[in-house]
Amino acid sequence: MSNLALFAFTASSFVQAFVLLFSVYDAVGTVPVFLALTEDFAKDRKKIVNQGVLIAAIILIVFAYLGPYIFSVLGITIDDFKIAGGIILFIIAIDNLRGKISETRSLGPVEIAAFPLATPLLAGPGAISAVIIFAGPPYGPVLDLLVIIGNSLLAWIILGRATLVQRLLGRQGTQVFTRLVGILIASIGVAFVTEGIIAIVRSVGV
Secondary structure (H helix, E strand, O other): OOHHHHOOOOHHHHHHHHHHHHHHHOHHHHHHHHHHHOHHHHHHHHHHHHHHHHHHHHHHHHHHHHHHHHHHHHOOOHHHHHHHHHHHHHHHHHHHHOOOOOHHHHOOHHHHHHHHHHHHHHOOHHHHHHHHHHOOOOOOHHHHHHHHHHHHHHHHHHHHOHHHHHHHHHHHHHHHHHHHHHHHHHHHHHHHHHHHHHHHHHHOOO
């Protein structure tokens, strides 16, 4: 690929890619989940956001350029990834809905930043699929990198202000909200699993 082709993208294609990745990156929708998962680490939220967003950006950049090769070597597809990520999210949701301390709560801030914040909440199957597509025409690797960096910075700003939401909710409101978040996480998990199964079924022509 020539150097000219690397930069041969239009403003409209950039906006289209940016908006699409923003919708699947879903930093805004991750705010309540982030607050619930870091309830015991309020003082470490800034560090968790910094590390989580950085890890998510690195994951997306790696998959943007090496994704097809990684999946090929491991013998898996993006649909397999969706199903696995959905099951893990569903397990976390069950803990929240039952009022139990999730296994994620026994982890330190660094572990939470990597999982489940960085992946699968931010750099999840949808975002990974998007950046793999953006690496090819009519977008290109340079556009892909700019879109990933831009959305990561936006996610960093949004999640960095998440504590403002907690202050408005208060302690009792936060406890109630945690249960509601459990339903939200479960819904995301079910959606991932459903999308993965439907795609696999279609691929085998059933």
